[in-house]
Ligand code: UD1
């Protein structure tokens with residue numbers, strides 16, 4: 001597979017970033033395990049760290065991995081539930097950052113994480129995705145003296161929309177990362193175009209899909225549909241992008257579309273707390289919900305959400321992860337955005353961009369419901385083994401002290 005060729009070349013060289021080029025002589029004492037700090041803070045991070053931590057913990061001779069929870073998300077249904085469901089060990093370190101403006105939230109995480117780094121002195125900080133926790137911990141690590149190396153999982157994705165906070169987080173994190181683990185060829189190209197050296201880039205696949213493949217059978221046994229009293233066909237909706245939910249006009253346009261779609265098919269809507277807050281602030285939610293056939297729910301656990309996602313006739317969403325999951329599940333996905341940092345879900349998957357125009361959403365929803373499941377092409381390396389590839393690359397890196 002060409003996509004892993006850089007990993008294989010790196011493995012042959014003995015170090016993916018070219019720093020550790022020689023194997024220790026046979027007589028040398030074994031190297032101490034690499035000390036890793038793995039960062040998670042917000043909902044989509046938990047699905048991504050779960051398989052990584054599992055891989056690292058399976059190899060205690062190679063890795064001493066500790067989990068840091070920044071506390072960016074803190075509600076039971078946005079955080080703790082995923083630790084139980086996805087069998088993620090309790091975080092060793094909790095930064096308790098909580099919600100605030102971008103600057104304040106990022107600064108709180110940075111301040112707390114600097115203390116952790118001074119104490120822990122890891123060889124690597126491993127960050128995932130594109131949330132504020134990802135950015136904050138990368139910046140602190142890269143500015144330590146001496147710097148702590150950063151590995152970014154899900155590197156290189158670009159929406160080319162700098163009004164999106166995540167795009168800033170992606171660009172900065174990638175610029176600071178020593179290892180860039182990517183999911184798709186477009187991500188490799190983006191990184192190369194920004195000047196990242198090829199030796200840093202490793203296409204390994206998609207850790208979010210590792211989690212999907214591991215838990216999809218368990219989710220088949222969920223009784224969530226019976227508990228909701230709903231049977232297929234239904235549509236599933238998630239919504240939380242600031243461009244959609246913090247803007248009264250955009251949110252109004254989307255809810256006008258849902259009012260129409262909801263008359264044709266039930267729409268299940270596990271609502272993100274940000275969206276609940278904004279719906280209340282704009283006075284939009286309950287009346288619209290009751291009249292339109294829209295069923296507003298609390299955020300769901302992963303197992304229940306996956307059960308609903310797999311069986312939905314249509315998913316409407318502005319989530320990043322949901323675009324990828326629907327692609328693998330073969331479920332039509334209408335993305336309520338004008339752009340995506342995950343173009344492979346358009347070319348190989350079931351995703352279609354529609355923006356927030358009322359008529360366009362209704363028209364595309366009807367079209368996709370009539371067409372049924374979409375044809376898709378397999379995506380190389382989205383096979384459930386991405387975390388194992390990442391562990392293999394990291395295992396070839398030297399420790400900070402170089403102590404053998
Ligand atoms: C964050 C990420 C986004 C990701 C999303 C996943 C950034 C910039 N954004 O967006 O990329 O797609 O998480 O869900 O990092 N809130 C609660 N309880 C919680 C968490 C949040 O009530 O446990 C509410 C608070 O009112 C908070 C708001 O949601 O102010 C937004 O939370 P925040 O973490 O700032 O951003 P998200 O919109 O969740």
Ligand code: UDP
Nearest residue numbers: 043044047270299300301302305319320321
């Ligand atoms: N998800 C979940 N419960 C929900 C909605 C989503 O478990 O009620 C899962 C979903 O399956 C995916 C992840 O949350 O694995 C996506 O997170 P989110 O949409 O919050 O963030 P994004 O991917 O947009 O950054």
